[in-house]
Amino acid sequence: MVKWHHLVVHLENKGRKVSENGVLVNVHTKKKDMTSLPRNMWNAKGKKMMEAAKGQILNEYGSKGWELVSVESIGEDGDIKFYLKKEGK
Numbered sequence: 670m671v672k673w674h675h676l677v678v679h680l681e682n683k684g685r686k687v688s689e690n691g692v693l694v695n696v697h698t699k700k701k702d703m704t705s706l707p708r709n710m711w712n713a714k715g716k717k718m719m720e721a722a723k724g725q726i727l728n729e730y731g732s733k734g735w736e737l738v739s740v741e742s743i744g745e746d747g748d749i750k751f752y753l754k755k756e757g758k
Contacts, residue, residue, distance in 0.1 A: 671755040676735060680749045684722025685715045727751065 678687040682748040685697040697715035700706050706714060719724075721729075728738060742749055 674755045674757045676753040676755070678726070678730065678751040678753065680722050680726070680751075681746075683747050684719045684726075687718070687726075722749070740757075 677690055679691075680686070681688070682697075686693070687695040689741075695701075695718070697718055698706055703735055730753055731737075734755045736755065737751060738754050739752040740749065741752070
């Protein structure tokens with residue numbers, strides 16, 4: 670029997686806020702370690718994240734073995750949820 674792992678990736682604020690299974694993992698105002706990013710760098714990081722939200726982010730998860738199951742568009746603000754699965758061990 671195949672065991673599956675599931676992941677819900679939620680993109681908010683036009684892709685500038687990323688959560689995995691309800692846990693914040695990236696936001697345009699924080700560094701990778703979630704410490705504060707200098708305010709003068711917010712726009713550059715936010716722009717890069719917005720571009721990635723247009724498809725590159727799915728390629729990144731795909732390269733880690735995740736398969737896209739479904740996509741949900743939430744509201745008029747452009748929030749998106751990606752439902753992914755990966756075969757477990």
